[in-house]
Each structure stands twice: as C-alpha cells, then as structure tokens.
Amino acid sequence: MTSALRPSVVLSAVCLPLAACASLHDAPSVASLPPTASAASSSAAAPSVASPLGAAIDARLKTTEAKLIEWRRHLHQHPELSNREVETSKFVAERLREMGLEPRTGVAKHGVVAVIRGGKPGPVVALRADMDALPVKEEVDVPFKSTATSTYDGKTVGVMHACGHDTHVAMLLSAADALVSVKNELTGTVVLIFQPAEEGVPRDEYPAGAELMVSEGVLENPKVDAIFGLHVFASQPAGVVGWCKGPMLAAADKFEIIVNGHQTHGSKPWAGIDPIVIGSEIVSTLQTIVSRDLDLTHEPAVVTVGVFDSGVRNNIIPDKARLVGTLRTFDDAMRKEVHERVTLIAQSVAAAHGTTADVHIETGYPVTANDVALVDRMLPTLERAAPGSVKPIRKITGAEDFSFFARKVPGMFVCLGITPLADVEKADSNHSPRFYVDESALPTGARVMAHLAADYLAGGR
Numbered sequence: 001m002t003s004a005l006r007p008s009v010v011l012s013a014v015c016l017p018l019a020a021c022a023s024l025h026d027a028p029s030v031a032s033l034p035p036t037a038s039a040a041s042s043s044a045a046a047p048s049v050a051s052p053l054g055a056a057i058d059a060r061l062k063t064t065e066a067k068l069i070e071w072r073r074h075l076h077q078h079p080e081l082s083n084r085e086v087e088t089s090k091f092v093a094e095r096l097r098e099m100g101l102e103p104r105t106g107v108a109k110h111g112v113v114a115v116i117r118g119g120k121p122g123p124v125v126a127l128r129a130d131m132d133a134l135p136v137k138e139e140v141d142v143p144f145k146s147t148a149t150s151t152y153d154g155k156t157v158g159v160m161h162a163c164g165h166d167t168h169v170a171m172l173l174s175a176a177d178a179l180v181s182v183k184n185e186l187t188g189t190v191v192l193i194f195q196p197a198e199e200g201v202p203r204d205e206y207p208a209g210a211e212l213m214v215s216e217g218v219l220e221n222p223k224v225d226a227i228f229g230l231h232v233f234a235s236q237p238a239g240v241v242g243w244c245k246g247p248m249l250a251a252a253d254k255f256e257i258i259v260n261g262h263q264t265h266g267s268k269p270w271a272g273i274d275p276i277v278i279g280s281e282i283v284s285t286l287q288t289i290v291s292r293d294l295d296l297t298h299e300p301a302v303v304t305v306g307v308f309d310s311g312v313r314n315n316i317i318p319d320k321a322r323l324v325g326t327l328r329t330f331d332d333a334m335r336k337e338v339h340e341r342v343t344l345i346a347q348s349v350a351a352a353h354g355t356t357a358d359v360h361i362e363t364g365y366p367v368t369a370n371d372v373a374l375v376d377r378m379l380p381t382l383e384r385a386a387p388g389s390v391k392p393i394r395k396i397t398g399a400e401d402f403s404f405f406a407r408k409v410p411g412m413f414v415c416l417g418i419t420p421l422a423d424v425e426k427a428d429s430n431h432s433p434r435f436y437v438d439e440s441a442l443p444t445g446a447r448v449m450a451h452l453a454a455d456y457l458a459g460g461r
C-alpha cells in the first residue's frame, strides 16, 4: 500500500454482496457474514479445504508454521527499500529452490517468479506478494527489530517493513511450500509472483513494481487466468479476512499547480499579482470538485492539497505559489473528470486574476478493483480457510499496484487483520514506526492463499 491505510471492517450482517463496499455505516456489534449460500451456489470451485487435497495442504501448512515465522522475522530484520530488494530477492529464490522450484530472478529488477506445474491439466492461477520496505525507523521493541538504514531522497533513513510486506513474502513462501507438496494433485498451474517496488519509486525509476512486471510479461507464458493478492492491516483484528467486490482501493494521482504571480512590495499589492491570494482561491474552489461536481452516489473521491508553498518574507508579495496535492478516485471516468476539473479550476481562477497557472498531473496507481464473479466464486473458500473470520470491508482510499495485475486478468485482493483484538482501536497504522504484527494471524494468511489457488484450479476455467 502506498499510503496510510485503515480499512474499516463493515460489521453489518445485512450487507448485501453487491453493496458490500458501499455500506455506509457499521452495525454496533460484531457479526459474521451471513452464510454465503448464494455465493456457494454460484461457485464452480471445488472445496479443497474440505477435500483430501485441502486436508493435505493444511497438514503441510501446519508442519511449516515455525518456518513461516522464522522467515518473516528474518525478512523483518533485513528490510530493503523499493527497487533495492537485492537480498530479499536472493532469500526468496533460495527458499523456492529448496522447494524444488526453478525461480526466475531479476524480473522487473528484483522480482522473483516461480511456476508450480500441477500433475493434471487445468487453468493457471497467480499468487502475488510484494517485498519492499519503507523509509521508516522502527520503534517496535522486538528481538528481530530492524536497525537497517539506507539512502532515500538523498538522506540517510531507517528502513522498516512498516507495511507488512515481510509477512506477505513469508505467507506466500509458506503457501508455495504447501502447494508444491500436493502438486501432483493440482489441476493446473500456480504462478508465484514476488513483486518488488510496490511502495513507489522515484520518478526516474518509472515504471516499476507490478506495472513493470506486467509489461515484462509476467502474466503470460503460462497465461494467467486469475490472480490473488493479500495485504495485512493494523486496523483489523488478527486473523480477520476482509473482502470487497468491485473497486476496493483508490487510484492515486499527484497534482502540482504553479500559480504565476508578479512580485512586488507587500505595501503595494496593486503593483503586482499576488499568487498567494490566487492560490488560496484555487484551494477553496478545488473543494467543490467533490462537494459539487462529482456524483457521489456512484463512487466517493478525495481532493487534498498537502503543500502550499510561497513567499519568503512579510513585506514581499512573491512571484509564484506552488500547490501540491493528491487525488483519490474509484472509477476511471470520475478520475478523468477530476483531472479535468483540477486543471480548469486552476487555470480559470488564475485567468480571472489576470495571470496563468501551470498544472501538472502525475498519474499513479489505477483503481484496484476486485472481479465480482471471482469474489462470488471464491468467498466460500475464504469461509472455509478462515471460518467465522471473513468480513466485508469498506473501500480503502489508499492505493495498491496490484491494480496493474487486476486490470489485465480477473483479480481478487483480500485483507488480513494483524492486531490483537484488544488493541485494534489504538493500533498504530501501516507505515507507522510502531506498526506491529501479531504473528498468530500469519498462518491464516498462508492458508487463505494456498486454498484460493487450489480451489480456483479445482474449479476449472
């Protein structure tokens, strides 16, 4: 995830499948999802959890739980920033080789891809884990605390797995091990994608991460039919598995507006053009995009100005003002509309004051949308893999580059809670130096990933 993310668990037991993401209020008490009978009836997936294959996967996962934690702690202690996952990549490739796989390394810089060929013909399913850490100095007091440092934006920084990607890698390795152990029984192929650079890279390193993996053909040969990903969240109780149909995470775009003023003495404003006053008007008018322009009954959106930079001294009207902000949308057409409105508002307000504004919009990750039919099909698997702990969640205004995979093939992204139940209200969020993972949740995540793959394959194309 690329920003502070706190998905709320939607606790309503009356949340209809199609409205799950749009539910507007939480019920006062925790309630499990209603039985997913309708989803089950539309499912083509065989219930691996309840089958001999599922039992074999579970048995294997059980025997490697200690390894899962060991791997996670090793990765946690050795975090690497985006596009610099050299040792992480080696670690992953070594583990995969130990499983008898032949990983391909150097994909999209430091990505690792391996293929598990099942004993029977069938579809191809991909499982994805991101591997990178953040420029955050860890404050959690655990024996495997990160003391790593690196250089970010010209500064020396602490490095920490403050978004839990260490757990994603460990869980996917664990799931991979279990799937390899039953590969003769698998009806199809599993592609394991260990992705670098999810958290974002400097502009001169674009494209990166999932986008680059897709352009390097990671979803081709074998041609992937569906993809699953999982993310841990501090805002959910440990072991809770959250799902959402349709748009789940926002598109995140950055904008920069330069207001061209005309510098003059602060005592004689009529002799110049004041970019601070014009910039202020732009900030105010930008608020009308969400409040007055967009059809919010369709999807929500966010327009935030995070930087307003202008002036050096009290009695000088400066030459320029610089506004920088973020745009979050959940629909491609609304995304385009917001871009157009930001540009028009900045330019028109500037024109009304006899000057110009330069607008630059830098597109980031697109909307991450879960394939509705795939979610319908796989919900019974989630229920079996995490009985009683599967909940619909609300949309998340953070962004994820899993979107690049999910725009190519049907995708489903699920959330895993990793905070002890008693601490959920006060838990520090992802990206915090105090981000803490309750490791008791991790076997659930590994189980979810392994069974999503096995069940998908069992269901055929």
Ligand SMILES: [Zn+2]
Binding pocket: 001, 002, 003, 162, 163, 199, 430, 431
């Ligand atoms: Zn993140």
Ligand SMILES: [Zn+2]
Binding pocket: 001, 002, 163, 164, 165, 198, 231
């Ligand atoms: Zn993340």
